[in-house]
Amino acid sequence: xxxxxxxxxxxxxxxxxxxxxxxxxxxxxxxxxxxxxxxxxxxxxxxxxxxxxxxxxxxxxxxxxxxxxxxxxxxxxxxxxxxxxxxxxxxxxxxxxxxxxxxxxxxxxxxxxxxxxxxxxxxxxxxxxxxxxxxxxxxxxxxxxxxxxxxxxxxxxxxxxxxxxxxxxxxxxxxxxxxxxxxxxxxxxxxxxxxxxxxxxxxxxxxxxxxxxxxxxxxxxxxxxxxxxxxxxxxxxxxxxxxxxxxxxxxxxxxxxxxxxxxxxxxxx
Amino acid sequence: xxxxxxxxxxxxxxxxxxxxxxxxxxxxxxxxxxxxxxxxxxxxxxxxxxxxxxxxxxxxxxxxxxxxxxxxxxxxxxxxxxxxxxxxxxxxxxxxxxxxxxxxxxxxxxxxxxxxxxxxxxxxxxxxxxxxxxxxxxxxxxxxxxxxxxxxxxxxxxxxxxxxxxxxxxxxxxxxxxxxxxxxxxxxxxxxxxxxxxxxxxxxxxxxxxxxxxxxxxxxxxxxxxxxxxxxxxxxxxxxxxxxx
Numbered sequence: 001x002x003x004x005x006x007x008x009x010x011x012x013x014x015x016x017x018x019x020x021x022x023x024x025x026x027x028x029x030x031x032x033x034x035x036x037x038x039x040x041x042x043x044x045x046x047x048x049x050x051x052x053x054x055x056x057x058x059x060x061x062x063x064x065x066x067x068x069x070x071x072x073x074x075x076x077x078x079x080x081x082x083x084x085x086x087x088x089x090x091x092x093x094x095x096x097x098x099x100x101x102x103x104x105x106x107x108x109x110x111x112x113x114x115x116x117x118x119x120x121x122x123x124x125x126x127x128x129x130x131x132x133x134x135x136x137x138x139x140x141x142x143x144x145x146x147x148x149x150x151x152x153x154x155x156x157x158x159x160x161x162x163x164x165x166x167x168x169x170x171x172x173x174x175x176x177x178x179x180x181x182x183x184x185x186x187x188x189x190x191x192x193x194x195x196x197x198x199x200x201x202x203x204x205x206x207x208x209x210x211x212x213x214x215x216x217x218x219x220x221x222x223x224x225x226x227x228x229x230x231x232x233x234x235x236x237x238x239x240x241x242x243x244x245x246x247x248x249x250x251x252x253x254x255x256x257x258x259x260x261x262x263x264x265x266x267x268x269x
Numbered sequence: 270x271x272x273x274x275x276x277x278x279x280x281x282x283x284x285x286x287x288x289x290x291x292x293x294x295x296x297x298x299x300x301x302x303x304x305x306x307x308x309x310x311x312x313x314x315x316x317x318x319x320x321x322x323x324x325x326x327x328x329x330x331x332x333x334x335x336x337x338x339x340x341x342x343x344x345x346x347x348x349x350x351x352x353x354x355x356x357x358x359x360x361x362x363x364x365x366x367x368x369x370x371x372x373x374x375x376x377x378x379x380x381x382x383x384x385x386x387x388x389x390x391x392x393x394x395x396x397x398x399x400x401x402x403x404x405x406x407x408x409x410x411x412x413x414x415x416x417x418x419x420x421x422x423x424x425x426x427x428x429x430x431x432x433x434x435x436x437x438x439x440x441x442x443x444x445x446x447x448x449x450x451x452x453x454x455x456x457x458x459x460x461x462x463x464x465x466x467x468x469x470x471x472x473x474x475x476x477x478x479x480x481x482x483x484x485x486x487x488x489x490x491x492x493x494x495x496x497x498x499x500x501x502x503x504x505x506x507x508x509x510x511x512x513x514x
Contacts, residue, residue: 037359064415094417105409107430117416180417 001049016077017041018063018096018184018215023072025058032058032241045206045216047247049172049223051262055239056219060186063217065093094121097177101189102209103169105161107182110153110172113161114144117180147179148172150205165199174205183207187218191225203229222264227251285417290338297487303466304475304483310377311453311471315386316394320444323394324435328424330395331403332410342497346398348392353385357452360385364456379469385452390442401434402427440502447498450477456491 019039026032032055040046040063046081049057062069068082075081076092084092097117104115118141119127133139138158148154151171156164170190177185187206191199201242206229210216220226226233226247232252235258236242243256330341357464362368366470375381405427413426428435433443452471453459459478467475472495479488 040343066411066414090417090419100408100411102408104406104412106409106426120417120422161319
């Protein structure tokens with residue numbers, strides 16, 4: 001495993017897997033996910049592929065604990081995260097970082113954006129003291145510098161978020177998710193709007209994170225990207241997980257005929 | 270006198286007279302200063318209270334779903350257009366001897382004026398804040414939550430994102446309060462002490478009275494003060510909220 005960067009916290013609990021067990025979910029009458037079971041380990045990259053509207057984002061939002069599933073369990077190791085107290089769930093939730101399709105940056109400087117998760121993890125007294133200190137000068141935050149360095153934006157800390165290009169903004173969003181030192185990273189189509197250069201930077205940061213021991217789950221409809229960066233691939237179709245396996249096996253010899261058709265670019269609705 | 274005033278003198282003449290009057294006459298100066306103090310204390314108190322009530326209501330209505338939500342929004346919007354004299358009348362009933370607040374003896378007091386301005390400003394602060402916080406992108410709230418934020422953290426991030434709109438809401442509330450005549454006239458009574466200092470006389474009620482009595486230079490001076498106050502507040506807002514990202 002690569003050397004632990006400065007922004008990784010040694011104080012966090014060390015969950016090794018995050019799992020969905022027989023999870024079904026939906027909105028009003030519509031079922032989006034049906035009986036999905038999936039486990040992600042730290043130190044691996046899992047790509048979830050499937051056509052648009054097939055439930056990839058919903059699956060990631062369930063993993064990020066935005067809401068409880070209609071049925072089934074979401075667990076860290078063996079702990080059911082929706083049967084523990086809200087405080088315990090918050091602690092576990094803070095082991096997860098998430099990057100969305102849009103950067104969703106706050107109207108603040110790059111440094112303030114990237115330090116946001118770190119500040120949330122401090123007590124109110126510390127937060128207020130740091131807020132007051134920031135009025136005078138920006139105190140150095142090694143974890144922020146390290147996270148920005150990972151996405152190649154170490155010199156952009158003082159820039160306003162609004163002045164960034166789309167690619168730079170998404171890289172800052174990645175650094176923001178990375179800075180608090182999560183155990184798992186959830187990436188929802190993080191490069192779908194980016195040019196090849198920014199895509200390459202994000203993919204390199206994903207590889208660095210995986211090498212550092214993070215579990216990475218990336219939802220993508222870019223087959224080539226999944227093939228490039230994933231250790232395993234899960235194929236989601238109409239809310240059902242039809243196949244999970246090693247990347248090479250999925251792309252060369254899938255068990256399910258629909259997987260083969262999807263990889264070949266055929267319409268499988 | 271009024272006819273002469275309109276025919277013979279220009280606005281610049283009145284302004285000049287007003288400045289000379291303010292500089293030379295200690296009695297008028299004390300009178301004007303006390304009116305400014307009453308206006309500011311009543312309006313600022315009312316707007317602070319309106320913000321303390323209106324902002325949490327806006328956040329709650331904006332980000333939770335509950336039966337009757339559309340009715341609540343409609344009531345807030347209706348409240349933004351409440352006629353001030355009607356509010357004054359209702360507050361006067363409430364604080365009069367037979368009213369629910371009769372035991373507090375608030376008739377013709379600044380407290381009653383604060384109540385009436387609070388009733389007028391709160392829907393404005395709430396309605397404009399509601400528009401500001403609901404215009405914040407859902408993605409930003411998702412990001413705050415996904416970074417490990419609690420409900421309070423998400424609310425604070427939303428307020429921070431909507432800060433320009435919220436400042437506008439508070440300003441709009443202050444504008445509604447400080448420029449209002451009808452209700453403060455009814456519940457405050459436009460009273461001054463024997464020494465000429467204001468008890469419940471505000472800039473607006475004084476302008477109305479002075480203009481009626483033909484003391485246009487005083488009315489003009491008070492009007493200038495009112496406009497200057499609004500300019501100063503706007504300047505502060507620009508200074509404090511001017512940093513853009």
